[in-house]
Amino acid sequence: MIDLNALAAKISPSPAEERKIKDIADDLLSQTKKLCKEAELNAEPMLVGSVSKGTFLDPDIDVFIAFDRKYERSVMVKNALKIGHKILKNGEERYAEHPYVTGSVSGIKVDIVPCYNITEGEKIISAVDRSPLHTRFMLKNLNDNERKEVRLLKAFMKASGIYGSEIRTKGFSGYVCEILILKLGSFDACVKSFASTRGKYLLPVGDDQTRKFREPVVIIDPVDLNRNAGAAISLENLSKMRVISKEFLAAPSEEYFFKKTEKKPRKMYRGTEIRIFRIPSPDGTDDTIYPQAERFRKILSSILAEGGFSTVGSELDVGKNIDVLVECRFKKSPEFLVHRGPPADSERTHEFMTKWESREDVIGPYIEEDRLLVDVPNDPVEIEKYVKSRLESYNIGAQIDSLKDEMIIIDPMKGKQEYHVLEKYFSRSVI
């Protein structure tokens, strides 16, 4: 066994560092309080997030200014930005649910964010209004030992790239880590829970409340029993957590808590046809661009599969460009496609039979097991031409649709240029 206490000390900030960060945070808080008072605002500044809760790995100071509900949004935002800029001389404005100011103090990232002041049980006005409730709840309920266990869990998840609820990651948020430790008691219990459960991951297990959520991970938010705090976690990340938990339990090692140096992709050319479909990244935040980029990837994969190119896998990379990679077995579509019809016991068999039965150029309709099938002749065409013709009719999303015409299709095996999406694709791994 490894010594988890010693490890926790290793991954956590030193007492001196923690003191320093707390001091900076407290100073920022009193500055904000002073400015609120001067401006005669009915607003309560508070520290939220992992620094305030003592569960952070990397320090990030979040100062929230919780305004009374009576304020209009525009007034709230105007005042908060003013205060933010006064405190953070190097501050810049960013746009999440409300605009906020981000900057740094002594090398530590600081956000100054407006929200509405909500008490437990009251209806929230904007999603950020929950953060103060979460912070208050954890301050009240997490003890020192549990805080240490939260840090272990976060480090474990971070090392495998499944920590963080932002849309690029779709992983476990810090707050989810805190709930897991609070409910299960320890890092060890948490890993055992992911290693041994099957199907959807539910917490509390067997709770009626969990049933109404459709996401793969359902973790009821203790401050709002109608909310799934694990809603952002993807099936892939749940699966990773399960596999890694089992790997760790089989042979515990400190390696699981530290990020591996980037693996080099192993082999590139392997007799397939790889294409990168590239469009310039439109302006906007990840929250608007990323879902569209994922839809773009999904559409490209499925039309190539439908077209008979025999897809092997795909990858997405969003940077200056949106790059979608799809690997196919065929460069050209085949002379015929096997078209799967409805099952024999469905109401749609007659429609299918009527459509295909009289066609002289098809084989079938015939039956395999419980399914109607037909072999339909196809005009063989190359990937590039096929994708361009099919993509036209698809609605990918406002920003990407307007850029479809600018799409270029790259064969990365030609030439010596490097592509991040290609490296990502060839270095896929669980750990």
Next chain:
Amino acid sequence: MIDLNALAAKISPSPAEERKIKDIADDLLSQTKKLCKEAELNAEPMLVGSVSKGTFLDPDIDVFIAFDRKYERSVMVKNALKIGHKILKNGEERYAEHPYVTGSVSGIKVDIVPCYNITEGEKIISAVDRSPLHTRFMLKNLNDNERKEVRLLKAFMKASGIYGSEIRTKGFSGYVCEILILKLGSFDACVKSFASTRGKYLLPVGDDQTRKFREPVVIIDPVDLNRNAGAAISLENLSKMRVISKEFLAAPSEEYFFKKTEKKPRKMYRGTEIRIFRIPSPDGTDDTIYPQAERFRKILSSILAEGGFSTVGSELDVGKNIDVLVECRFKKSPEFLVHRGPPADSERTHEFMTKWESREDVIGPYIEEDRLLVDVPNDPVEIEKYVKSRLESYNIGAQIDSLKDEMIIIDPMKGKQEYHVLEKYFSRSVI
């Protein structure tokens, strides 16, 4: 609507024909009775099958000699064969559950078959012992109108190739048709039942008894409630019956009751790799050879799919040779295979990770949805070589295993020879 009564008259033997057949059958019966008496056998000859029940389309006379249970099998068989040969001068011996004599009288096929005399409720000794019970039951319960409906149903099924419970067909037996009409009332009700039900076909519906059978069609035998009379019916044939029933109901036509003249296959070459795997048919009955031939087909299909040849479909033909056709997209296996591992929530993930993680030549293990996958390099090899190397380790069945070395692999697109299995494959259809 079509006139089903007129149609029934058209597909049924004329009253004169029926009289003639009955006369022949009665004459055969009394001859058999006489010979049994002369030999002083405690045995009761009786007519069984569709001729005796008045539900036949093509006349086939079955004379069963039901021996008292006290007779040893060898004695029973010896006596029955003796009588059979006396009656059928041109008779030949065949082997089903017991040996029997088959021949013809005035152009009508006649079987003389030994069985044990069983009364309802008594345990049968051999499967053929049930036939007299079935005959007695149907003689007692089927009325004239229902007999007509049985003939319609049989003709409907026969025209689509799903009539007959023998192992080559795996379709609906005559007895199953009789139960269907008896329980559902008419041909029309029967077709509506297949058109509207989903999942397994159960009769009686909702009966506890039907639950214990795993076959796709469960039709409880009214003379033995522990027996599924529909056990031989394949999922494909159930599916066909469902699709054809819906087609018929959408546009009723007499065409559904008459076999289509053989369709010509539509197109042969279509850019794929078709191979016929041929071994000489071993000696034996369909009951022993056919299951092995099907296993042979299944094994060939699945090893080619596993090998990455991208199989499209397969066909089986058993005649002088056992011909298995498999159509593949590739002539050569690919440079790598995507190997699907266990789901992330299974107990086998650690084994899979341990096996693959340290291999430098693979990509992964990685996760897609809830699955572990790994891309494994593969040595590209042609269909012929691959199949021969893989087939060695498979156990197909006693008769076929000893012939594996004689297997030849034919590319039917080379040369002008015709292959029945190829025609069958390219003329697959529902109707």
